[in-house]
Amino acid sequence: QSVLTQPPSASGTPGQRVTISCSGSSSNIGSNYVYWYQQLPGTAPKLLIYRSNQRPSGVPDRFSGSKSGTSASLAISGLRSEDEADYYCAAWVDSLSALVFGGGTKLTVL
Amino acid sequence: QVQLQESGPGLVKPSQTLSLTCTVSGGSISSGSYHWSWIRQPAGKGLEWIGRIYTSGSTNYNPSLKSRVTISVDTSKNQFSLKLSSVTAADTAVYYCARGKEGHDYGDYVHYYYYMDVWGKGTTVTVSS
Numbered sequence: 177q178s179v180l181t182q183p184p185s186a187s188g189t190p191g192q193r194v195t196i197s198c199s200g201s202s203s204n205i206g207s208n209y210v211y212w213y214q215q216l217p218g219t220a221p222k223l224l225i226y227r228s229n230q231r232p233s234g235v236p237d238r239f240s241g242s243k244s245g246t247s248a249s250l251a252i253s254g255l256r257s258e259d260e261a262d263y264y265c266a267a268w269v270d271s272l273s274a275l276v277f278g279g280g281t282k283l284t285v286l
Numbered sequence: 287q288v289q290l291q292e293s294g295p296g297l298v299k300p301s302q303t304l305s306l307t308c309t310v311s312g313g314s315i316s317s318g319s320y321h322w323s324w325i326r327q328p329a330g331k332g333l334e335w336i337g338r339i340y341t342s343g344s345t346n347y348n349p350s351l352k353s354r355v356t357i358s359v360d361t362s363k364n365q366f367s368l369k370l371s372s373v374t375a376a377d378t379a380v381y382y383c384a385r386g387k388e389g390h391d392y393g394d395y396v397h398y399y400y401y402m403d404v405w406g407k408g409t410t411v412t413v414s415s
Contacts, residue, residue, distance in 0.1 A: 178332060211401045213333070220382055220405040221325075221333065227391070227399055264333050268400050273346045275335040275400065 179204060180265050180278035187284040193253040196281045198265030200246050204276055208268045210248040212241055215262040215280075224263070225250065252283075260285045288313040290383050290406035298377075298413050304370040308383030308406060315364045316341045321386035322366040323402055324357060326379040334379075338386055339366055373413045380408040 181199040188194040198210060212225035223232050225241035228248065240251045248267075252259055265278040294306035308322070315322065324336040337347035339357040347355050351370070359366040370377060384402035391397040 209397060209399050209401075213402075215333075220408050221402075222405070223401060223403050226401045226403075227397075232403065266333075266335075266401070268398060270398070272349055274337075274348050277333045277335060280332040 178279040179269070179276040180267060182263075182265060182278035182281045184279065185282050185284065187286055188252075188255045189286045190255055190257065192255045193251060194255055194283065195252075196250045196263050196265075196283070198248045198250070198278050200248075200267055200276075202246055203271055204246075204267040204269045205243065205248055206246040207270060210241065210243050211266045212239075212250045213264045213266065215264065217261070221264065255285055257285045259283060288385060288404050290385065290404060292381060292383050292406045292409040294409060294411070296410055296412060298373055298411060299415050300374055300413055301372055304368070304373050304377060304411055304413070306368045306381055306383075306409065306411070308366050308368075310364045310366075310385075314361075315359065315366065316361050319387065319389055321346075321388055321400070322357075322359060323384045323386045324368045325382045325384060325402070325405075326377075327382070327408075328376075328379040336368065336370075336381075375413050378411065378413045380410050382406055382408045 210228045213221040214224045215221045228243040229241045238253045262280045264280045289311045291309045298304045321338040323338040339345045354371045356369040383406045385404040388400040
């Protein structure tokens with residue numbers, strides 16, 4: 177069981193907007209930034225969102241992140257077939273001096 | 287740009303020590319405010335952060351693995367390494383090395399940030415006799 181809770185799956189049709197949630201606690205999301213990683217099949221994870229809502233250079237603005245209290249969300253607008261991947265949230269835990277991940281959400285583009 | 291490459295045995299016997307090395311190319315391991323991290327992923331499962339090291343040698347480990355993990359750095363070779371002792375089949379996974387960027391944002395509150403922005407391709411380690 178992961179410290180951060182994500183739905184195991186999500187789906188949408190091309191062009192749709194989908195959101196993936198990430199739920200934590202005051203010791204992780206509630207007091208620190210949230211990060212999102214995209215893992216395409218058979219590849220290493222790639223940083224998608226940092227500092228809860230910032231996109232690295234090269235990440236399309238179709239991807240956006242938000243945080244409220246002890247929860248966070250990743251939104252993908254204008255869904256495309258190449259967005260089909262696993263998505264992981266992560267947050268730092270001060271009391272453990274450790275990074276924790278969510279269990280991951282498999283996004284299917286129908 | 288910076289690239290990372292994991293290397294090491296793909297097969298380790300139970301109770302032995304798993305040893306992996308990550309070679310950093312395209313930049314110095316000593317430059318910038320970076321930590322150097324290890325993450326693993328069992329087949330079909332999620333990501334697990336193992337730990338990190340700063341070039342000063344300071345480390346942080348996942349509490350669930352702390353008693354078995356050692357991460358070290360060799361700045362002369364631009365490499366950092368992972369040792370995981372007393373392995374079992376549960377340690378079978380793809381092991382990734384990554385560069386971690388950290389710092390603080392100062393505003394109304396001080397916010398710490400730490401994220402992995404460059405990853406290696408990963409190496410599969412199987413624990414089996």
